[in-house]
Amino acid sequence: MKRDARPAGQEVEELLQFVYLMPVGIVRLGADGAVETINPKAVQLLQDMDVDSGHADGATILDALGEGLADAWRESAGRVGAVMAPRRCSPSLPSGEPLHLQVKAVPPLHLQVQVVRPDLRCTMISIEDISETVEQERELARQRRRIGLVLEQIQGYCVAMLDAAGAVSEWNPSINRLLGASAEAVVGQPLLNWLARDVHPDAAPGIDHIRAAVAAQGWCRLAAPWRHGDGRVLWGDCVVTPVVEPAGQTSGYVAVIRDITDEHLRTQQLLGEALTDPLTGLHNRRGLEQQLAALAQRPAGPAARMTWVMVDIDHFKRVNDSHGHDGGDAVLKALAAALQGAARNGDPLARLGGEEFVLLLPDAPAAVGFRVAERLRLAVQALVVRHATRSVRVTASFGVAEQAAGEDWPAAMVRADAALYRAKNEGRNRVVLAEADSPAA
Amino acid sequence: MNTTMEIEFNAADAAQRLQELGDAELDELPYGVVEMDLDFVVQRYNATESCYSGLPRERVVGRHFFRDVAPCSNNRRVAQRYAQPALDETIAYTFALRMQPVPVTLRMLKPAGGQRMLLLVQWT
Numbered sequence: 227m228k229r230d231a232r233p234a235g236q237e238v239e240e241l242l243q244f245v246y247l248m249p250v251g252i253v254r255l256g257a258d259g260a261v262e263t264i265n266p267k268a269v270q271l272l273q274d275m276d277v278d279s280g281h282a283d284g285a286t287i288l289d290a291l292g293e294g295l296a297d298a299w300r301e302s303a304g305r306v307g308a309v310m311a312p313r314r315c316s317p318s319l320p321s322g323e324p325l326h327l328q329v330k331a332v333p334p335l336h337l338q339v340q341v342v343r344p345d346l347r348c349t350m351i352s353i354e355d356i357s358e359t360v361e362q363e364r365e366l367a368r369q370r371r372r373i374g375l376v377l378e379q380i381q382g383y384c385v386a387m388l389d390a391a392g393a394v395s396e397w398n399p400s401i402n403r404l405l406g407a408s409a410e411a412v413v414g415q416p417l418l419n420w421l422a423r424d425v426h427p428d429a430a431p432g433i434d435h436i437r438a439a440v441a442a443q444g445w446c447r448l449a450a451p452w453r454h455g456d457g458r459v460l461w462g463d464c465v466v467t468p469v470v471e472p473a474g475q476t477s478g479y480v481a482v483i484r485d486i487t488d489e490h491l492r493t494q495q496l497l498g499e500a501l502t503d504p505l506t507g508l509h510n511r512r513g514l515e516q517q518l519a520a521l522a523q524r525p526a527g528p529a530a531r532m533t534w535v536m537v538d539i540d541h542f543k544r545v546n547d548s549h550g551h552d553g554g555d556a557v558l559k560a561l562a563a564a565l566q567g568a569a570r571n572g573d574p575l576a577r578l579g580g581e582e583f584v585l586l587l588p589d590a591p592a593a594v595g596f597r598v599a600e601r602l603r604l605a606v607q608a609l610v611v612r613h614a615t616r617s618v619r620v621t622a623s624f625g626v627a628e629q630a631a632g633e634d635w636p637a638a639m640v641r642a643d644a645a646l647y648r649a650k651n652e653g654r655n656r657v658v659l660a661e662a663d664s665p666a667a
Numbered sequence: 668m669n670t671t672m673e674i675e676f677n678a679a680d681a682a683q684r685l686q687e688l689g690d691a692e693l694d695e696l697p698y699g700v701v702e703m704d705l706d707f708v709v710q711r712y713n714a715t716e717s718c719y720s721g722l723p724r725e726r727v728v729g730r731h732f733f734r735d736v737a738p739c740s741n742n743r744r745v746a747q748r749y750a751q752p753a754l755d756e757t758i759a760y761t762f763a764l765r766m767q768p769v770p771v772t773l774r775m776l777k778p779a780g781g782q783r784m785l786l787l788v789q790w791t
Contacts, residue, residue, distance in 0.1 A: 239721065243722060246736070246737065246738070246739070247735070261768055264763050264767065265739075265766065266739025266740075266763040267738070267739055268763065270742055273742075278761055279768040280761040280769060281770065
């Protein structure tokens with residue numbers, strides 16, 4: 227404060243006004259416990275509690291401010307320092323006085339009280355009206371309880387609060403229910419640690435991906451595999467939204483995960499059915515195309531050559547004619563199993579329709595395809611299909627073509643088909659290599 | 668002097684007569700008088716009240732009484748009563764004047780249809 231030559235009286239006036247406007251109540255008690263000094267806020271707060279500070283002594287005031295306060299103060303006589311830690315009290319307000327005004331319900335009064343003996347001769351009491359703070363805290367607690375109740379009740383959903391780095395900041399029962407994770411295991415850990423990366427590495431994005439998506443469009447959604455605490459994988463549709471502070475910065479995220487395992491599995495099953503030949507269990511034409519699309523995803527290298535083997539059962543019409551369609555189906559099933567058994571493990575085998583099959587040999591030249599086809603031919607020839615009381619034997623013809631560099635797969639398939647046609651013309655039950663691939667050409 | 672002495676603290680027509688007094692006569696009264704407009708802005712503050720509170724007139728006149736001068740009575744017992752269209756009530760109250768709890772009698776006056784409100788303060 228600037229020291230100037232103001233008259234002393236003026237300073238006293240300023241001090242008086244300063245104390246009159248002080249928003250905290252202050253009372254000083256003398257050695258005998260009588261009120262020596264009191265400011266207007268203290269008078270007002272005590273008056274609200276029906277304590278007339280004009281006549282009350284220190285013990286009466288302390289009694290009104292909280293149970294046991296006066297006793298603690300008496301026991302502290304002869305000591306210097308805080309009589310007790312700051313404590314809250316909520317005195318009951320007098321209700322007897324009739325009000326002539328249409329005042330809303332009188333809000334409850336919450337005070338924070340401190341009692342200190344600065345020296346052996348006096349006691350200072352400060353009384354602060356914290357009603358608003360307490361009401362805010364209570365409202366906050368009420369809201370948290372409501373949210374907690376919601377989180378306990380919802381089924382099939384998990385709600386996780388994340389900090390800015392993506393670590394879980396609060397645990398709730400929904401996290402345990404969906405992910406099977408305890409509070410100790412979750413809080414402080416990145417939520418994305420629960421992604422089943424080992425199972426589906428492509429479907430498990432990192433926090434950077436999420437952060438970028440949230441920054442770009444305000445939220446992020448991902449269907450991803452999650453690892454349950456018991457080890458199983460569940461599919462979760464996860465929506466991440468940011469928690470934006472009034473100043474504009476993102477202080478964290480809310481992640482809501484919905485369990486879509488059932489839906490996901492059902493979709494996968496329908497997809498599988500659509501791609502499979504129901505009679506033989508082999509790929510159908512769509513399944514073959516999907517296999518080709520998956521193979522096309524592989525990095526192309528000098529070794530990335532592929533050989534096609536087309537298969538057609540010889541005189542299948544005769545089988546149908548003499549053994550009926552049931553017999554035909556039995557032959558198709560048995561033959562599919564025989565081809566599968568003789569083919570290299572993992573090579574895609576499809577039934578294109580009727581009695582026509584195709585085997586794909588990725589990373590194999592025509593010579594390998596030829597040897598495999600010969601093996602298939604022998605397996606078919608050795609096959610004895612029991613139908614009704616009779617045995618059925620069949621043979622098959624094979625056309626082999628290696629897909630040339632720069633050649634698309636329908637063209638390679640056509641050449642393999644042409645080789646198959648030659649095999650039929652040359653007497654059936656044989657393997658023929660396509661023109662371009664035969665050593666003679 | 669003779670005329671002012673006739674206005675007792677409890678006089679039924681105090682509101683009307685106090686407003687008619689000159690500033691000097693108001694200062695002669697044995698009780699404190701605070702005269703406010705309908706927005707609680709202090710118009711007159713007599714010497715007796717100034718002596719009680721320790722606040723000189725210049726620090727008070729022109730200010731919102733319950734917000735800037737006497738926030739300790741900005742409550743349902745005093746300030747809120749003035750929300751009524753007309754008011755003449757006397758209550759026992761405690762002021763912290765010069766840092767001492769002082770039992771006082773307050774008379775709150777608000778004549779119906781008037782432009783002024785009065786607060787009379789008597790030490791008991």
